[in-house]
Amino acid sequence: MTNQLDQIFFALADPTRRAVVERLSQGAAPVSELHAPHDMALPTFLRHLKVLEDSGLTHSEKTGRVRTVSIKPDQLDTLENWLNEQRCTWEQRLDRLALLAAQLERTKT
Amino acid sequence: MTNQLDQIFFALADPTRRAVVERLSQGAAPVSELHAPHDMALPTFLRHLKVLEDSGLTHSEKTGRVRTVSIKPDQLDTLENWLNEQRCTWEQRLDRLALLAAQLERTKT
DNA sequence: GAGTTGGTTAGTCATGTGGCTAACTATTCA
DNA sequence: TGAATAGTTAGCCACATGACTAACCAACTC
Structure with missing residues (x-):
């Protein structure tokens, strides 16, 4: 599970790979269409695609000599879940702080 | 802007750094309290903290000889915004597909 | 003011990452 | 079947990353 988040975050840390996800x-x-806007050799670009696929963010299938790549929304959900957990935690904390502040206010008056 | 997302994703791609954010x-x-649960030399850990701070995910302040680190929710928002943009785009796409399917359905009957 | 505590800086090292070229395989088209 | 197209594999290189130790500075505490 930890490894999964590692891979997802790592995959998205590169602008080329993020551009592919956006596309x-x-x-x-x-592949060739995805590659076109990026000014780098095809083998280099293929390795970026491999990183994305290994992370589970994308899926690809080859028919004839053409490989078609598509996004797998599940992993973006994984990411969002992690994000939400963090936010929940710190919001709870802010709530507790607010509560504490209110209590302080009451004892003061 | 691109650079900012690069740094945020990169920072969160490491389990140690993610654990720090969670904490x-x-x-x-x-610093010393953050370091305690991690089985690595302090200088190594400090560099992780630097990566987090450079990415804007955290902030730190030194009073006396103690440096206190805190989270900066703004950057997690940046992350969430990117995520939402992707999701919106592909949901729109799914909507268009659904529309297309409905049109097909109509022409068929 | 000497020692301890909390953090920092400097320097080294192995491995990972991102880029390339060259050569190759497998389809499709003329 | 021969040429063009779409990807793939192998192997190289420069630099970034993550880890370490050793030495250091600053500020409490006795």
């Missing part, structure tokens, strides 16, 4: 959230696309 | 979302703490 893919508009719909699936073949 | 900090419960409230601020001095």
